[in-house]
Amino acid sequence: xxxxxxxxxxxxxxxxxxxxxxxxxxxxxxxxxxxxxxxxxxxxxxxxxxxxxxxxxxxxxxxxxxxxxxxxxxxxxxxxxxxxxxxxxxxxxxxxxxxxxxxxxxxxxxxxxxxxxxxxxxxxxxxxxxxxxxxxxxxxxxxxxxxxxxxxxxxxxxxxxxxxxxxxxxxxxxxxxxxxxxxxxxxxxxxxxxxxxxxxxxxxxxxxxxxxxxxxxxxxxxxxxxxxxxxxxxxxxxxxxxxxxxxxxxxxxxxxxxxxxxxxxxxxxxxxxxxxxxxxxxxxxxxxxxxxxxxxxxxxxxxxxxxxxxxxxxxxxxxxxxxxxxxxxxxxxxxxxxxxxxxxxxxxxxxxxxxxxxxxxxxxxxxxxxxxxxxxxxxxxxxxxxxxxxxxxxxxxxxxxxxxxxxxxxxxxxxxxxxxxxxxxxxxxxxxxxxxxxx
Ligand code: HSE
Numbered sequence: 478x479x480x481x482x483x484x485x486x487x488x489x490x491x492x493x494x495x496x497x498x499x500x501x502x503x504x505x506x507x508x509x510x511x512x513x514x515x516x517x518x519x520x521x522x523x524x525x526x527x528x529x530x531x532x533x534x535x536x537x538x539x540x541x542x543x544x545x546x547x548x549x550x551x552x553x554x555x556x557x558x559x560x561x562x563x564x565x566x567x568x569x570x571x572x573x574x575x576x577x578x579x580x581x582x583x584x585x586x587x588x589x590x591x592x593x594x595x596x597x598x599x600x601x602x603x604x605x606x607x608x609x610x611x612x613x614x615x616x617x618x619x620x621x622x623x624x625x626x627x628x629x630x631x632x633x634x635x636x637x638x639x640x641x642x643x644x645x646x647x648x649x650x651x652x653x654x655x656x657x658x659x660x661x662x663x664x665x666x667x668x669x670x671x672x673x674x675x676x677x678x679x680x681x682x683x684x685x686x687x688x689x690x691x692x693x694x695x696x697x698x699x700x701x702x703x704x705x706x707x708x709x710x711x712x713x714x715x716x717x718x719x720x721x722x723x724x725x726x727x728x729x730x731x732x733x734x735x736x737x738x739x740x741x742x743x744x745x746x747x748x749x750x751x752x753x754x755x756x757x758x759x760x761x762x763x764x765x766x767x768x769x770x771x772x773x774x775x776x777x778x779x780x781x782x783x784x785x786x787x788x789x790x791x792x793x794x795x796x797x798x799x800x801x802x803x804x805x806x807x808x809x810x811x812x813x814x815x816x817x818x819x820x821x822x823x824x825x826x827x828x829x830x831x832x833x834x835x836x837x838x839x840x841x842x843x844x845x846x847x848x849x850x851x852x853x854x855x856x857x858x859x860x861x862x863x864x865x866x867x868x869x870x871x872x873x874x875x876x877x878x879x880x881x882x883x884x885x886x887x888x889x890x891x892x893x894x895x896x897x898x899x900x901x902x903x904x905x906x907x908x909x910x911x912x913x914x915x916x
Pocket of ligand 1: 618642643644645646672673680685784785
């Protein structure tokens with residue numbers, strides 16, 4: 478075996494010194510000996526760049542070369558790898574990654590927005606230059622799902638990937654279930670605890686999960702990333718009452734990312750969904766993430782873990798760095814970018830499944846008959862329903878929920894449009910898909 482101390486060290490530049498950057502630098506220092514043994518060479522911090530040099534980050538970087546401009550670091554001759562932890566799909570983060578690749582440096586990034594929007598072009602550039610573009614930390618934090626798809630499960634034809642990909646939403650939905658509190662109140666807690674993205678609409682609106690899903694779909698199905706093809710709904714309209722109704726039916730409400738290969742093409746959806754409480758994803762609580770992959774040979778594989786935070790994200794960054802140090806370079810998106818097929822979008826209205834409908838019905842004789850008639854007229858068959866007494870402050874309306882038999886999405890959308898105009902329905906009903914049932 479090579480003596481790591483005699484091999485050329487791998488010189489690393491870290492752009493962005495937030496919690497994750499500091500976490501990466503701590504591991505590089507605290508586990509230096511083990512990392513060298515595992516990689517066959519030492520991993521050396523050769524440069525850092527951030528906005529504020531004076532800030533105390535709990536790490537000693539006095540002897541490390543400082544760059545005021547991360548773009549200069551991306552061009553520095555004496556660095557082999559740039560770790561991009563700046564974030565955002567455009568601006569400095571994108572420039573740093575492009576420059577580093579163009580200068581023949583490997584790139585490790587935690588930037589899901591950048592990969593979701595520009596992954597294909599960046600992957601091409603990395604291949605041209607014969608370097609790695611690694612992004613394990615971009616999806617589901619510490620869960621090694623990129624490696625699982627790109628390596629461990631690569632022999633399989635993957636039929637679906639379903640995940641809880643946003644810890645903030647999972648925390649909010651878990652707290653709403655536990656405490657019966659409203660969405661806005663619980664969101665404020667999540668922000669105070671530092672879970673939410675700078676712009677919380679990226680979390681609660683499903684965009685963050687959609688970035689991650691688009692990346693997973695590309696790896697799972699060997700297609701070009703198609704972020705624009707993800708159907709996105711957030712969790713803003715889910716109420717604590719909906720969650721408690723779902724519990725009565727034996728389900729939990731989760732923000733899911735669903736990527737599925739169908740005969741009509743590839744389905745990519747992010748939305749809150751009812752998941753039977755008997756399946757693993759329903760029992761992933763709080764800030765945890767999880768991903769369930771179906772492969773034709775392996776069957777189902779479920780991975781669960783922490784999707785964000787210093788330790789889990791830095792752990793993922795380090796796994797990418799170790800691969801590079803070992804000289805393990807793979808096509809960024811499982812097959813060479815030239816072999817990635819365009820992602821053919823499956824039409825949403827052909828999706829077949831069961832649906833949960835939650836609405837406020839007028840409290841008058843015949844209103845329920847009129848509402849169920851409207852559903853029947855569109856061909857929607859009800860499997861179960863619950864009606865409760867009036868909630869405080871709304872004595873003229875009653876909360877009602879239905880679970881339908883299997884119906885096509887197009888039919889449900891037409892039924893929903895009817896209910897929105899119905900004289901016995903107050904406000905806008907909420908329609909959620911039921912996912913994860915074995916048929
Ligand atoms: N805001 C993200 C989440 C962080 O809540 O999962 C990790 O991408």
